[in-house]
Amino acid sequence: MKNNEIKHSEPLFHISKRADIVWWKAWLVRLGAIVLALFVSAVLTVVLTGENPLDVFSSLIKGAIGTNRRIWVLFQNTAMLLCVALAVTPAFKMKFWNIGAEGQALIGAMATAAVMIKLTDVLPPMLLIPTMLVASIAAGALWGLIPALFKAKWNTNETLFTLMMNYIAIQIVSYFSGEWAVPKGSGKIGIINGTNYEGWLPAIGGKNYLLNIIIVAVITIGMYVYLKYSKQGYEISVVGESQNTARYIGINVKKVIIRTMIISGALCGLAGFLLVAGTDHTVTRDTIAGRGFTAIMVSWLAKFNPLYMVLTSLLIVFMERGAIQISTSCGLNNSFSEIITGIIIFFIIGCEFFLNYQIKFREKEGK
Amino acid sequence: MSGNAAIELKNITKTFGPIVANKDVCLTVNRGEILSILGENGSGKTTLMNMISGIYFPDHGQIFIDGEEVVIRSPKDAFDYKIGMIHQHFKLVDVFSATENIILGLEQKGKFNLKEAAAEVKKISEKYGFDIDPLKKIHEMSVSEKQTVEIIKVLYRGADILILDEPTAVLTPQETQKLFAILRRMRDDGKAIIIITHKLHEVLSLSDRVSVLRKGEYIGTVNTFETNEAELTEMMVGKKISLNIDRSEPVKPEERLVVSELNCINREGIKVLNNVSFTAYSGEILGIAGIAGSGQRELLEAIAGLQSLNEGSIMYHDPKTGKEENLRNKTPLQIRDLGVRLSFVPEDRLGMGLVGSMDIIDNMMLRSYRKGKSMFLERKAPKDLAKKIIEDLGVVTPGATTPVRQLSGGNVQKVLVGREISAAPTVLMAAYPVRGLDINSSYVIYNLLNEQKEHGTAVIFVGEDLDVLIELCDRILVIGSGSVAGIVDARSTTKEEIGLLMTKSKTEEKEGA
Numbered sequence: 009m010k011n012n013e014i015k016h017s018e019p020l021f022h023i024s025k026r027a028d029i030v031w032w033k034a035w036l037v038r039l040g041a042i043v044l045a046l047f048v049s050a051v052l053t054v055v056l057t058g059e060n061p062l063d064v065f066s067s068l069i070k071g072a073i074g075t076n077r078r079i080w081v082l083f084q085n086t087a088m089l090l091c092v093a094l095a096v097t098p099a100f101k102m103k104f105w106n107i108g109a110e111g112q113a114l115i116g117a118m119a120t121a122a123v124m125i126k127l128t129d130v131l132p133p134m135l136l137i138p139t140m141l142v143a144s145i146a147a148g149a150l151w152g153l154i155p156a157l158f159k160a161k162w163n164t165n166e167t168l169f170t171l172m173m174n175y176i177a178i179q180i181v182s183y184f185s186g187e188w189a190v191p192k193g194s195g196k197i198g199i200i201n202g203t204n205y206e207g208w209l210p211a212i213g214g215k216n217y218l219l220n221i222i223i224v225a226v227i228t229i230g231m232y233v234y235l236k237y238s239k240q241g242y243e244i245s246v247v248g249e250s251q252n253t254a255r256y257i258g259i260n261v262k263k264v265i266i267r268t269m270i271i272s273g274a275l276c277g278l279a280g281f282l283l284v285a286g287t288d289h290t291v292t293r294d295t296i297a298g299r300g301f302t303a304i305m306v307s308w309l310a311k312f313n314p315l316y317m318v319l320t321s322l323l324i325v326f327m328e329r330g331a332i333q334i335s336t337s338c339g340l341n342n343s344f345s346e347i348i349t350g351i352i353i354f355f356i357i358g359c360e361f362f363l364n365y366q367i368k369f370r371e372k373e374g375k
Numbered sequence: 376m377s378g379n380a381a382i383e384l385k386n387i388t389k390t391f392g393p394i395v396a397n398k399d400v401c402l403t404v405n406r407g408e409i410l411s412i413l414g415e416n417g418s419g420k421t422t423l424m425n426m427i428s429g430i431y432f433p434d435h436g437q438i439f440i441d442g443e444e445v446v447i448r449s450p451k452d453a454f455d456y457k458i459g460m461i462h463q464h465f466k467l468v469d470v471f472s473a474t475e476n477i478i479l480g481l482e483q484k485g486k487f488n489l490k491e492a493a494a495e496v497k498k499i500s501e502k503y504g505f506d507i508d509p510l511k512k513i514h515e516m517s518v519s520e521k522q523t524v525e526i527i528k529v530l531y532r533g534a535d536i537l538i539l540d541e542p543t544a545v546l547t548p549q550e551t552q553k554l555f556a557i558l559r560r561m562r563d564d565g566k567a568i569i570i571i572t573h574k575l576h577e578v579l580s581l582s583d584r585v586s587v588l589r590k591g592e593y594i595g596t597v598n599t600f601e602t603n604e605a606e607l608t609e610m611m612v613g614k615k616i617s618l619n620i621d622r623s624e625p626v627k628p629e630e631r632l633v634v635s636e637l638n639c640i641n642r643e644g645i646k647v648l649n650n651v652s653f654t655a656y657s658g659e660i661l662g663i664a665g666i667a668g669s670g671q672r673e674l675l676e677a678i679a680g681l682q683s684l685n686e687g688s689i690m691y692h693d694p695k696t697g698k699e700e701n702l703r704n705k706t707p708l709q710i711r712d713l714g715v716r717l718s719f720v721p722e723d724r725l726g727m728g729l730v731g732s733m734d735i736i737d738n739m740m741l742r743s744y745r746k747g748k749s750m751f752l753e754r755k756a757p758k759d760l761a762k763k764i765i766e767d768l769g770v771v772t773p774g775a776t777t778p779v780r781q782l783s784g785g786n787v788q789k790v791l792v793g794r795e796i797s798a799a800p801t802v803l804m805a806a807y808p809v810r811g812l813d814i815n816s817s818y819v820i821y822n823l824l825n826e827q828k829e830h831g832t833a834v835i836f837v838g839e840d841l842d843v844l845i846e847l848c849d850r851i852l853v854i855g856s857g858s859v860a861g862i863v864d865a866r867s868t869t870k871e872e873i874g875l876l877m878t879k880s881k882t883e884e885k886e887g888a
Contacts (some may be wrong), residue, residue: 237751242744243735252727254682256719257741258708 034363041359042323045352049334052351057338064334071333072326082322082329084217087224090281090321092296092303094224094231094314095275099152100304101235102248104159108170109276110300111177112151114293116277118181119147120284121291124200124207125188136207141281146275149270151177156269162261166303167234167269174300185292199289209286218288227275232314243266276300307354327352340355380442381406381536381567382427382458387436389422396422400436400593402586404536409558409568411578411599414588415611415813416784420571421463423588424538427569428460431454440536459529460538469514473507477528486785492531499530503560506553518666519550526557528687537561538569543577545667548841548874554583573611575604575843587611612814619820620846622866623829628656630692631833632678632802637687639673649858651687655802655833657694660824662848662865663837664873670857671837672722675804678835679719680707691715694801694831718800720792722807722837728791731780735772736762738779738808739794764793768819785816792823803827806837821847841870853877 029037046068050061056232073079092109099106106112123140130140155169188196201207212218235241247254247264279299284291306324310316331345331352338344378437384402388395397419404410414420427438430721438445440456447453453460454667463534467476474493493509500507516524522542527602529537539558543551563567572578578585579599587594587610594610632655639648647670655661663671676682678689680702689702691713699714705787721727729738739757749751761775768789772782781785788808795803805824809817824847828834838844848865853876860876 239744239750239752242737242740242752245737246730246741249730249732250726252723253730253741256679256707256721256727257704258680258711260706260708 020301029363037362038356038361041354041355045355046201047349049331049348049357052347053334053338056338056344059338064338067337068327068330071331071336072329074333075134078285078329080215080217082325083221084287085329086322086325087221088279088287089299089302089306089325090317091224091227091279091282092276092299093306093310093317093321094227095272095279096300096303097231097272097307097312097314097317098235098244099272100307102244102268103158104265104269105167106152106155106170106272107167107301107304108151108155108173109272109303110296111170111174111285112148112273112276113296114174114177114181114291114301115151116144116148116280117284117288117291117295118177118280119143119277120207120281121197121200122184122280124284125197128201128206133206135286137209140207140285141278144277144281144284145274145278148280149274151270152269152273152276153266160265163253179293181291181293196217196292197290202289207285208289209282217287220282223282227278228312228314228318235312235314240264240267302352305353305357309360323356324353376738377405380404381440383439383442384423384427385437385439387423387426387433387438389419389426389431389433389727395591397426397433397588398591398593400588400591401595402593404567404569405566406535407565408584409562409582411582411585412569412571412588413573413575413578413585413607415573416811416812417590418588418611419591420588421540422591424460424540424569424571427453427536428458428538444708445805454532454534456536457534458536458538459532459534461522461525461529461540461542463526463540463542463544467513467524470512471528472510472512473516473524473527474509476513476524477509477531481532490727493775495531498529499527503530503557503564505557508627518545519547519554522546522554535565536567536569538571540571540572541573543572543574544715547666547877548870549878566601574840575607578607579604580887589613608814620818620843621825622847622849623825625656625659625828625849628658631655631657631694632835633688633690633692634678635688637674637677637688638685639670639677639682640685641673647857648677648684648687649856651854651857653686653852653859653862655835657833658828658831659849660828660834660836660847662844662851663835663854664839664841664844664851665854665860665877666689669854669877671682671806671854673805673857674854675719675721675835675837678702678802678804679717679721680705680710691717694793716798716801718795718798718803720788720795720803720805720808722810724787724791725780728795729779729787732774732778732819734778735765735770735790736775738790739764742794760794760797764790764797766825768793772790785819788816788820792820796823796827799830800827802830802833802835804835804837807839808836809843810839817843841873844873845870855879 046065050064053059053064054061071078072082092113096106096109120140120143124137127139128136147266151173155166155173158164158169160165177299185197186195188197189195209219235244243259243264246257246259247261251261280296283295288295302324306317306321307318331348334348335342335344382404384400385497387397387400389397400423412423414422422431427432427447429447429452432448436625438447439445445455445456460802467481471479474489474496477496478487478492495507499505505523505527507520507527513521513524542554546554558568558570560861570582584596584598585602585607586596587607589611634654635652637648637651638646640649651674665671673682683704687703691700693700700715702710704717725731730741736758738755739760740752740754743757744752757776764770765772765775770786770789772786779790781816782790792805792808808820812820824834824836836848845865845868850862851865851868851873853860853873855877860879863872
């Protein structure tokens with residue numbers, strides 16, 4: 009009687025955690041996610057513009073690697089995103105949710121620009137770039153140190169704190185954009201030292217961005233070694249996994265938090281330096297262009313492994329560049345490229361769910 | 376099918392990923408009967424009960440209640456079939472009274488009638504002999520009182536199939552006896568009672584029949600009056616093992632750790648240690664017995680330098696130099712720098728003693744990574760140590776680079792104890808080192824502690840199983856509400872004596888207040 013109505017009530021599917029997944033299967037899932045993302049973007053583009061989907065994909069690839077210059081831009085953007093991602097990694101590994109990379113990098117950029125504007129005529133040319141470098145690193149480190157100190161002393165919430173520090177940095181840049189505007193009243197700092205190129209990072213072999221890329225490559229390897237083979241990196245892992253264990257073996261947790269955030273902030277500051285001295289030669293509120301947040305995703309997707317981050321940052325920048333090209337060639341504005349980037353990132357992150365869980369469907373009745 | 380089977384399980388299977396928690400388990404519980412489900416940790420007892428109470432859904436198999444097949448999808452379904460489960464961890468609202476907790480979640484029309492409910496609670500209490508004040512707030516209650524509330528809660532909802540998950544784990548021997556008397560009364564009233572446990576003597580004294588699970592498989596059911604401890608152990612473990620612990624006489628005991636008048640007030644302002652004084656000698660095992668949460672953790676952490684103290688001293692006598700050092704309020708690092716070889720196996724293995732996501736080698740390094748001036752890690756020595764521990768203690772693992780989180784409880788503990796012992800400690804503290812371990816692993820740990828004792832280490836062992844404490848230790852310190860209720864000679868004491876001491880300080884406190 010009662011049986012019959014509830015007999016078939018087993019849920020259609022249920023979700024269970026995966027024990028383990030073979031590496032090639034994991035990459036297959038990720039690849040599938042990208043293909044699916046491209047498919048959805050293509051459908052969307054076709055519906056909205058009526059273009060041939062194959063054209064859409066070809067503009068995506070053209071946008072990313074269509075010309076020599078675009079390839080260089082791709083690598084430069086990847087390097088910058090990677091640099092910020094490397095910066096946030098030690099903090100995230102320590103489970104210190106530093107979402108203030110944007111501000112830390114921006115204040116580093118501001119410090120670089122300030123040295124260029126105010127000290128070009130004062131310092132001997134040899135010392136200008138080193139001073140810019142030191143100023144940017146110090147500024148970024150300070151921006152990382154402040155929330156760390158409060159966290160260590162009063163256990164404040166670092167997520168809110170670092171987020172708020174972003175706005176302070178943005179407002180400082182806004183203020184000086186008015187103060188040091190060229191021409192006066194434009195509200196923009198404009199290209200600094202555009203005539204004598206003082207404080208501009210030199211081109212190597214005629215390639216403007218090569219130095220930036222090399223510097224970030226060195227930092228990548230350095231960060232990998234630091235996290236994996238150094239005692240400090242080991243302490244970061246222990247503190248991140250369990251503060252109780254850290255206390256138990258006598259690690260000074262506060263010291264590790266402060267030290268790690270100084271490193272994180274300093275590297276962000278360095279990213280700001282590379283952006284101003286290496287590519288932009290000016291500073292605006294948008295100099296960092298959201299990299300401080302995208303970097304978190306890069307770091308997380310790579311499971312905090314600096315070597316994998318090269319791939320994840322390249323992937324994201326590739327898609328972004330391609331999406332921009334799609335909007336241009338279809339005559340759409342920038343928002344459309346952001347929609348496509350959003351779709352792609354959604355699928356890339358979404359596929360992590362299928363790497364950690366599997367879905368089991370109800371078995372057929374009457375076996 | 377027997378006529379009065381209250382609940383019957385047929386071929387129940389449940390898997391979690393690759394792990395088979397239950398495989399083709401069949402069980403029958405009759406009305407007016409107490410059935411024990413016996414099995415080691417990880418044998419699938421709790422999973423099985425969770426399927427009856429609607430928390431999990433079985434992959435295969437059938438459940439019959441009063442001879443009719445049913446599907447239990449949620450705890451609410453279970454209630455409708457009058458099944459009530461009393462979990463190991465209580466699910467009560469601290470600031471509510473007993474009655475409020477009991478009627479919480481019941482769907483009733485109109486206003487709650489608390490008075491009526493309290494009267495009903497009183498009636499149930501009288502019927503079965505519970506001793507409870509329906510208006511008392513949960514946070515003012517002892518563990519045993521809270522358990523009583525949980526039991527009344529399911530009775531109030533009309534349950535006549537009761538499942539109790541390890542109900543005696545948190546009780547003193549006296550409280551256990553009281554609970555058993557109540558359970559017998561319920562049985563005589565015609566209720567079907569299932570009790571999950573891994574304590575053999577409880578099974579023998581309480582239940583009518585015993586069903587044994589081993590590694591998720593159903594081994595068999597026996598009548599209690601026809602069986603004995605040895606047979607049940609064999610069913611549980613799968614082979615005959617001897618349950619004796621060799622206890623040697625302490626050799627040349629010397630004062631190693633003299634703890635005097637420790638007082639500690641925790642963050643909430645509660646006095647967790649109250650004038651604790653004792654001496655730990657070299658070459659002996661000092662047991663610490665007490666109801667969980669009576670200050671054991673704070674005491675060990677204070678000695679290890681993890682808990683700051685308000686008063687008192689912890690004098691360490693160095694066996695080599697003969698010097699005395701006060702360890703009070705020193706950090707773990709400072710203690711080590713003094714040359715004190717103090718090892719500590721904390722209660723929370725993966726949350727304090729080890730890092731779950733790291734492999735065995737990196738976990739070995741926790742104690743030693745600072746060695747040397749280089750800023751880089753040296754992984755050779757920890758790797759050798761990991762290999763040695765895996766071999767010597769028989770750690771079952773795919774390799775030294777397996778994250779310890781993936782190991783079973785017993786193997787995790789071997790890794791932790793192995794590391795702590797490898798430092799050749801002069802003082803070894805172990806908090807609940809066999810909790811959650813199977814019998815074989817437990818005996819490995821007991822033997823390791825005994826070995827340390829023979830090497831002249833002062834061993835401090837916080838345990839929960841009084842039978843083990845009495846067999847293993849030389850002296851037993853009984854702690855209650857943060858104060859020392861007494862120190863007894865383990866060779867001459869009885870469980871009853873320790874049980875009385877465990878509750879002594881509590882009653883004194885009440886009288887004093």
